[in-house]
Each structure stands twice: as C-alpha cells, then as structure tokens.
Amino acid sequence: MKKIGIIGYGWLGARIGASISDQYKIYATTTTSEKADELNAKGINAVVASFPDYQLSEPYPQWEVLKNLDVLIITIPISEKSCCVSSLYNRIQNLSSFIGDFKGQLFLMSSTGVYPDVSKEFSEEDLPFEKVSGERMVRNKYPQVNILRLGGLMGDNRFLKNYNVSNLDFAVNHIHYKDIAGILLKMIENGTETSLYNVTALLHPSKAQVINAQKNIENGEELEEVKGKKILSSKLVSELEYVFEYPDPRKFHEI
Template identity: 30%
Template sequence: MRYLILGCGWVGEFVAKLWLEEGHEVWASTTTEEKYHRLVADGIFVFKQNFDEQATPAIDLPTDFDYILVSIPATNKSTQDELTSRFIRVCDFLSGVKYQKMIFLSSIGIYPDVSREIDEDTFEDEELQAKLLSAEKAISRFPRTHIYRLGGLFGQNRIFAKYFQSKVCSTGDQPANFIHLEDVAALIRAGFIKPLQHTLYNVVCPQHPSKKDVILASAHKYGFEQPSAFIAGASFQKIVKSTRLQNDLNYTFQYESPLDF
C-alpha cells in the first residue's frame, strides 16, 4: 500500500512508523528542516510543504495513493482568512492526486461547551465552531473522505498531570473527553482497511472520569507534582460519545478510560 500523510505531526509520525513496520510505502509532508531529516532517516519519503505559503509540490511526488491522512491543523489560533487560504491550498494539492480513501483529523473542539451527551448529529452546523467547521467542509467536498473529530490527545510524553504541576486547576469537575495516541493510530489504520458507513466520527474514550481524577491518577503514576489547589470553575458536563466509530469498526479500545493512560 502507498500512504500519504499531509501535515506529519505527532500523530502522523507515530502512524507512519507503524505503516513502515508493516512494509507499506509512506510519503509525508512537513514544514521544518529538522523533521524532514528525521523522517527521511526513518525511511519515509518526505517533501517540504507549507500550506500557509504558495509552494511548489515535490517534483517526484506520486499522483496515485491508496490512502491519504490529512492532519493539517485548523485551530482557533488562526484567523478565518488564514484558515481559508490554508485549506484552499490543501484542496488544490489534493485535487491533483488519486486515492481510494481519505481521513481528515479534526477536533471535538468544534462542539459548544454544554452540559449534555454529544454525538455526531447533536448540533446543527450553525451551532458548531465556525473555523473548524470551515476546514471540515473544505475537505469533505472530496469523495470517499471521512472526518475523525479527536478528543484531547495524550500518550508518550503527553501526560495530563504534567500541565498542572503546582498550579491551580479550575476545570477538575469537568468530564474528560480524552483519547490515547495508540487508540487514535489503531482507529486510523482500521478506518482505512475496513468499510466506514458514515462520513463523521468522534474519537474519544468510552469512559469519562473527571479531569481531577485523571490529573491525580497520572500524577501518581508518573511522579508529577499535584496541582496546588482545585477550585470551582466552569463545570459544564460535556460528554462526547464515540459509539458510532466503535460500532462501525467493531473496535475495542486499548485505553477504555483516561485513568488508564
């Protein structure tokens, strides 16, 4: 199989190495010289491409892939104009290649902060975060494309307690809508090789303990300092469900709960 990863960040690099171990051919874009050389050393066919700039694609890039993973970020840190320009260039690039299936990595940050259980059909478009939605709609115009809305992503050196050492935590009462890197990678790989019945999927652990409990569990497990205090803050009870993806792929999570991270 020949895979293409556009925007080979933390998730992309992890998945790329798994595909290489399986004997697949992997191509990937990056924006930095340092990552370019690191990915080349791993055996990945790498090309530098910054979709915030008008760049010329690599001359030797194939035009035919089996599967494409798009992991170009769309965040609130960017302006709408910046995101529009970025994804116009991404779409221009994609229009020049052939593929069997494509997965775009989005975020559950697209959902409003409300106290309710949320699935993929809970909200109308006008209720969703406009910037993230614009990126999803740009990519979803392509056929055989599926969108994964990822929860808070942890694993390897990303440990929740690390970010609250000796700090005041005001979000401890909120449910954790998290996902482990290894489950994300497994769901991406399964999503390419197995049939997917829907366009849109949430990717979140089935269990939703409080963030306070996750902080305390990971602090104990990895030896981090606990927060200096937990105080009452914005305590909306937002729970994002990923039942659709579990059912479509008949998938059993490696990490059912963020307490296991």
C-alpha cells in the same frame, strides 16, 4: 504494500506513522528541511511543505508522489480556532493545490473542540460537518473524506498531570494515540469513506480523577458529579465494531 501519505508529521503524525509503518510505506510532509532530512534517513520519504493562510501568487505545487498513494491522512489544523474563515479558506486552497484531485481514501483529523462548551453528551448528529467551516470546505472538495473529531491527544509523553489544569471537576474527552492508529487501520482495511466519527476514549472521568490516578494517589477525592461536556464515540464503536485498547484515561499511563 499500500502507500500512505501523512500531511503534517508532528506529534500525532509521527506516532501514527510509527504505529503503521510495519504494514504500509510511509510518505510525509514536514515544515523544516532538518526534519525532512531526519525522516528520509529513517526511510520515510519526506518533503518540506507548509500551507499558509494567505493567498499565494502562484498555486502551491502538487506533491510528486501523490499518484502513487493509496491513502492520505491530513493532520494539520483545519479549524476556525486556528484562523478566521477567510484565512482558513486560503489554507485549504493551498492544501488542495498540493494534493490535487486525489481520489483515494482520505482522512481529515478534526477536533472535538468544534462542539460548544455546554454540559451535555454530544454525538455527531448534534453538529453535522456542514456546520463546521473547515470540515465543510474539505468535504466539498473531497466527497470521500473521512472526518475524525479527535479528543485531547494523550499517551507516550503526554499526561494531564504535566499541565496546569483548571476546572478539575470537568470531564475529560481524551484519546490515546494508539487507538487513533488502531481506528485508522480498521477504516483503511474496511475501505471506509465519507464517515464522520467522534474519537474519544469510552470513559469520561473528571480531570481530578485522571490526575490522581497518574500521580498514584489511591484515595483521591471522588467527586459526586462530573461536570462539562462529554463527546461520545458510540457511533464509531457501533459501525466499526472497534474495541478500544485504552478505554479509560485514568489508565493511559499504566500501559
């Protein structure tokens, strides 16, 4: 059985782990000893680790289980929106001390938030990883890394109707967490490396259309034009031949 490490066992990390734990042995990091104890009690080998955005007096100690891992999935925030470039550099330095010179299959969970707020359709070619500081820093250290730019994380207890939402006529770029797990499984099975993919559901209805569907408003107002940016997953579908389990954000709540 392959061994997979998940750095950052939060909302997404936990759901990825639950989706693949029947096929892979899971190792994880979390930020509190209470959560680590809880995971260890469930059979998940967990340690406490956080990656501050300042320079440490001594290098971060390397993860002891690293040499036994086949795959590593990084879910902690690595973006300029979470901190400035210098702080981001420090965070990635601390992370790289923790994972050393890992040579196995590696995944970085990035975000579609890297794309500018312009009303157009975006593919990966519109913004190469070299122009995104966090992605570039990680790729420079780990050339094999796969970068997945995730849309808004949805499914389980996350639905748009539960949030205060503005710009209701703008398109959503959402992804169901089960499709993230499905894409990861496909890439692991294929041994994929060095890829950059947008990961959003195939359809991009407006926020109003999604909320109406989730509130079971059958005759909700249909907008003539859906505004805003749309992040396309065409490359992923073409190269991986992946079939989305949840292609329509209006139906995430039905399944």
